[in-house]
Amino acid sequence: MTSPEGQEPNAGTAPGEPEPGPEISEGLKIYGAVLKALRLEADLTQEEFGPHVRYSSHYIAKIEQGKRFPPEKLPQRAEVVLGPLAGKVLRAAAKSLRRKPGLASWFQQWAGIEEEAITLCAYECRAIPGLLQPEPYIRAVLERQLPPYTEEEIDRLVAARLARQQLFRDRPHTAFSFIVEQSLLERGIGGDSVTKHLIDHLLEVGRLTNVEIQVMPLRQEDHAGSNGQLYLAETEEHRWFGYTEGHQSSNLIATAGDVSVLLQRYGKLRSQALDCRATVSLLEQLRGAL
Template sequence: MTESTISNDSITNEPEPSGSLKAFGAVHKAFRKRAGYTQETYAPLVRFHPSTVASIEQGRRFPPRVFVERAEEVLDAFGALKAAYKYAGREEGLASWFRRWAELEELAISLCTYENRLVPGLLQSEGYARTLFGARVPLLTDSQIEAQLVARMERQRMLAERPNTVFSFIVEEHVFQRRTGGVDVTRELIDHVLEVTELRNVEFQLMPMARDIHAGLNGPIQLLETPENEWFAYCEGQESGQFISDPKSISVLHMRYAKLRSQALTPDDSRSLLERMRGAL
């Protein structure tokens, strides 16, 4: 099995300095203003949401490569943005080995996630995410927790901002039954998931504990489709992540995910079960 793996250079779970991102954002803002565009008039030209442009200029979001290429063309930046982009490799709040996947997420037309350990980041409530970061070993500082929390909440904007992107989630029932963070945090989490999954582009299924064996026993699965209809996969471990592009490997993961969909509860039954869990708290 051939797998393309993210480089292990400087792998870390710790939040990293965002100075390079702020520098890129400042350079981009200067060229945008020089060209006479506001964020609102400029955003359609690079085919990104104005809020994304704002986040990039504030140094809070890693600029996707396609954004940089379009910005260079629209702003006639003489290669300055591409040069600055080379040093914009440190996104605060995101582990270094996760960034390649996060960059592709920005453009994906479909995302499929199966999780058996915890609620996926795109569905986490703020209290639940804060609990996870607060319990991390080794311990994070308060500023590191806040940095990671901001990055996680920022990513979640994709769900509402990209109605044409299909998001599919399959999560083990026991993840909610664990009541991570206590009753109040779990109640907030379930309310948040119920709200998010009302979006037409978000499909959520629970894998019931009564299902004693299923196709996901080998671990979590993440699949992603690009606008060019290329598929990639991502597997996350304790201290590293693996980016998979091999078609044969992705085909296997597709088969497993399709089987998981048939073995999990339907979206309607999943919501009903969540509501019953919510009522039992």
């Protein structure tokens, strides 16, 4: 939902995601190179290979570039197409990669989970979720980061974040749920013109049949989000994962009991936020006041 790319800071669903350390980056590049070599040996393009393993060609390209943590099911699915030896090679490479520690590896795993999920949920109290950010808002956020980015870095990060929003097109059967604090809309990052563009974009994305956007009103005596932002994803096997972030840190949550706590909190947040129709009315009201 929140973030980033190869892995580039802030290139994904939320601000503040760390770049991978050199060890994890190199491991991902090696895995990607191995996958690419096996695919080419089978004389398959990314567009031909993707449907066989049930991932988009865009996702396969990211893995081969070392910009996505490989999904656990990839070796098993690739084995059917590329042969038993290819499956063994990819499993060995994946095990070696997952033994490497570091926060960036957790983010890489979340990015992979996110791209395969059948349900994605996000509650944000810091910034609009990256998947919902239009380009003017992305630039406004990145231009205010410290330490500051160069113009070239901002252009690269904007392109990466916009590319992540391909999820809406690649995953038409995924259910997306977003809850954002009203204060994020009234903060006015980048000025009125940026806020107008943001609200128009939220109204447009909210019209997609598989997307629900809810706003948490400024005044809400019962509020289950006091512990901060949270993300949740449900896999095809109906297993749930959670993801949270802090300054220069991130945490993938896989323990069933801990994920259950996040699910309870998110369910309560959905009941406390404005419903989708009331959210549209509020967005239109805020847009008209600018």
